[in-house]
Amino acid sequence: MSPQAPVVVVRNLSKSFGDIKALSGVSFDVHAGTVVGLLGPNGAGKTTLVRILTTLLDADTGSAHVAGFDVLRDKARVRPVVGLAGQYAAIDPVMTGRENLVMVARLYHLPRAEAESRASELLMRFGLTDAADRQSDTYSGGMRRRLDLAASLVADPRVLFLDEPTTGLDPRGRMELWAMVRDLVSDGMTVLLTTQYLDEADKLADRIVVIDHGRIIAEGETDELKGMAGGTYLTVRVNDLSSVEPVRCVLAQEGDGPAMVDDSSGEVSVPLARGAAKLAGIVRRLDEADIAIADIGLRQPTLDEVFLSLTGHVASDDGSCKQTSTEES
Amino acid sequence: MSMSGFMTALRSEAKYGLGDTMQLWKRNLLAYRRQPDLLVFSTIQPVMFVLLFAFVFGGAIQTGPIPYIDFLLPGILVQSGLFGSTQTGVGLAEDVRSGMIDRYRSLPMARSAVIAGRILADTTRNMFVLTLMVGVGLIIGFRFHGSVAGATAMLLLGVVFAQAFSWISAAIGMSVRRAETAQVASFVWIFPLTFVSSVFVPIETMPDWLRAVAQHSPVTLTVDAMRGLALGVEFWGSLMRSLAWIVGIMVIFVPVAIWRYRKIA
Numbered sequence: 059m060s061p062q063a064p065v066v067v068v069r070n071l072s073k074s075f076g077d078i079k080a081l082s083g084v085s086f087d088v089h090a091g092t093v094v095g096l097l098g099p100n101g102a103g104k105t106t107l108v109r110i111l112t113t114l115l116d117a118d119t120g121s122a123h124v125a126g127f128d129v130l131r132d133k134a135r136v137r138p139v140v141g142l143a144g145q146y147a148a149i150d151p152v153m154t155g156r157e158n159l160v161m162v163a164r165l166y167h168l169p170r171a172e173a174e175s176r177a178s179e180l181l182m183r184f185g186l187t188d189a190a191d192r193q194s195d196t197y198s199g200g201m202r203r204r205l206d207l208a209a210s211l212v213a214d215p216r217v218l219f220l221d222e223p224t225t226g227l228d229p230r231g232r233m234e235l236w237a238m239v240r241d242l243v244s245d246g247m248t249v250l251l252t253t254q255y256l257d258e259a260d261k262l263a264d265r266i267v268v269i270d271h272g273r274i275i276a277e278g279e280t281d282e283l284k285g286m287a288g289g290t291y292l293t294v295r296v297n298d299l300s301s302v303e304p305v306r307c308v309l310a311q312e313g314d315g316p317a318m319v320d321d322s323s324g325e326v327s328v329p330l331a332r333g334a335a336k337l338a339g340i341v342r343r344l345d346e347a348d349i350a351i352a353d354i355g356l357r358q359p360t361l362d363e364v365f366l367s368l369t370g371h372v373a374s375d376d377g378s379c380k381q382t383s384t385e386e387s
Numbered sequence: 388m389s390m391s392g393f394m395t396a397l398r399s400e401a402k403y404g405l406g407d408t409m410q411l412w413k414r415n416l417l418a419y420r421r422q423p424d425l426l427v428f429s430t431i432q433p434v435m436f437v438l439l440f441a442f443v444f445g446g447a448i449q450t451g452p453i454p455y456i457d458f459l460l461p462g463i464l465v466q467s468g469l470f471g472s473t474q475t476g477v478g479l480a481e482d483v484r485s486g487m488i489d490r491y492r493s494l495p496m497a498r499s500a501v502i503a504g505r506i507l508a509d510t511t512r513n514m515f516v517l518t519l520m521v522g523v524g525l526i527i528g529f530r531f532h533g534s535v536a537g538a539t540a541m542l543l544l545g546v547v548f549a550q551a552f553s554w555i556s557a558a559i560g561m562s563v564r565r566a567e568t569a570q571v572a573s574f575v576w577i578f579p580l581t582f583v584s585s586v587f588v589p590i591e592t593m594p595d596w597l598r599a600v601a602q603h604s605p606v607t608l609t610v611d612a613m614r615g616l617a618l619g620v621e622f623w624g625s626l627m628r629s630l631a632w633i634v635g636i637m638v639i640f641v642p643v644a645i646w647r648y649r650k651i652a
């Protein structure tokens with residue numbers, strides 16, 4: 059197969075659970091050697107899609123092929139070429155890390171000696187050699203995830219499916235796992251991963267497919283998508299809540315979209331396409347208006363903001379500034 | 388599934404079924420080895436039942452010329468096996484919840500192996516528990532009156548009977564959302580099945596309508612066959628009918644359990 063050929067081909071896939079339409083008419087491709095990030099909130103249908111592609115669930119209509127095999131009709135051929143790390147680490151708590159991997163290798167029908175050497179190799183690769191012979195219920199969340207990832211790689215799959223691989227991990231655990239996924243990709247692995255975090259998709263994926271209520275609502279390169287959501291965001295935080303309105307006023311005029319106010323934290327955010335270039339000007343204006351700023355910074359849009367701008371459910375805001383009188387108390 | 392898909396599946400069952408089952412058997416036995424308290428408590432309960440029933444009911448229940456402990460022991464072996472079979476469903480439901488089953492189902496392994504391996508492990512435990520119960524029985528006065536072969540056959544029948552019910556339990560375990568539900572759901576039918584039978588009392592003492600049910604119960608037939616084997620009296624009639632039940636249950640529930648496994652949503 060040429061490197062350009064899609065390894066995962068999904069066409070018009072639909073799946074309902076009773077009245078709930080978990081997926082309706084989903085189509086996309088994953089090309090060999092690339093990472094596609096499936097980005098969506100709780101209940102979007104991410105797990106349902108991953109389970110269909112790994113033969114765990116039958117779709118109602120539509121088709122899907124993995125490595126050229128039909129996942130609905132030819133399950134037995136799909137299974138040997140896919141690796142799955144599900145949303146919850148599927149490892150046996152009573153067995154040691156090594157025993158878990160050897161068992162999985164044996165269930166892929168590797169001979170005993172080969173299963174054992176494969177297990178050692180993977181334990182080493184994922185930094186679990188020291189803990190290899192401890193029962194896995196003594197592992198930390200990050201170690202469990204790594205063991206689960208190792209298990210999904212036992213049989214050298216053509217495609218790796220990672221369902222929310224870092225949910226529940228602390229920042230360090232997330233970074234470690236990201237580095238491991240990047241390593242796999244640089245060795246040529248094809249990956250479909252799901253996530254609720256834009257920054258995770260941003261760090262790992264070549265292409266992002268945004269899914270909500272079982273439908274794809276946007277798809278593209280990471281940068282295109284961030285562009286759709288207004289690129290970079292500027293957030294200003296004030297300690298004195300009476301300054302929120304004047305800040306909103308300045309940001310609404312300088313920014314590239316409606317300014318959003320979070321009254322509880324005193325934060326005002328606005329999309330800012332050419333963030334760095336405009337930052338200085340904004341700081342100066344706030345300074346001239348004599349507003350004390352607690353914090354100011356540029357950041358990536360959150361998933362919420364991407365959704366807001368993609369689904370267009372943004373409250374209309376013309377950027378006008380009313381003169382507000384601040385009462386002394 | 389297409390016809391060729393079906394043939395591929397069948398070939399893979401034949402080729403890998405046994406080996407994959409052994410892997411899962413090992414995994415499930417490990418749980419008992421690494422958590423000895425689990426084994427201790429699943430053993431104490433049946434042993435306690437033997438003692439309680441022997442000493443509490445022993446004086447009150449008339450079993451003719453046969454001492455009550457000789458009457459009771461085969462019955463309580465079957466009861467214990469039936470209660471134990473509920474653990475098959477509980478264990479599988481737990482594997483569904485934890486995501487282990489998703490992992491297994493994504494592997495190119497035999498479709499029967501996860502259930503068969505679980506049942507094999509439960510059967511191994513059951514063999515151990517039943518033997519222990521016979522040991523305790525012997526201490527408090529139980530005696531075999533037949534041959535050694537008869538005694539062995541009695542134990543085997545008890546184990547095979549419980550194994551058949553494990554397939555029913557497996558089908559339930561993979562149809563419910565939680566392990567607790569699997570446990571509760573099993574007792575709904577296990578209790579009447581156990582008590583409307585010759586496990587604890589001779590069925591002649593029951594009202595006519597209840598006796599009519601009890602005399603055809605697989606539990607009664609199996610207990611009667613085991614009693615016959617232990618006491619060295621006639622057992623063939625009930626043994627044949629007990630085996631017919633065992634085969635019948637398996638013919639229906641082995642495919643149902645595997646089908647449930649394949650269709651876990």
Ligand SMILES: Nc1ncnc2c1ncn2[C@@H]1O[C@H](COP(=O)(O)OP(=O)(O)OP(=O)(O)O)[C@@H](O)[C@H]1O
Nearest residue numbers: 075078080098099100101102103104105106107652
């Ligand atoms: N087995 C099932 N039975 C009934 N409904 C289901 C089942 N599995 C999923 N659903 C429903 O389908 C929808 C999509 O669920 P899915 O688990 O695919 O979402 P998700 O994107 O993975 O969400 P999360 O981020 O919470 O994991 C949800 O509304 C969910 O309640």
Ligand SMILES: [Mg+2]
Nearest residue numbers: 104105106145
């Ligand atoms: Mg999910």
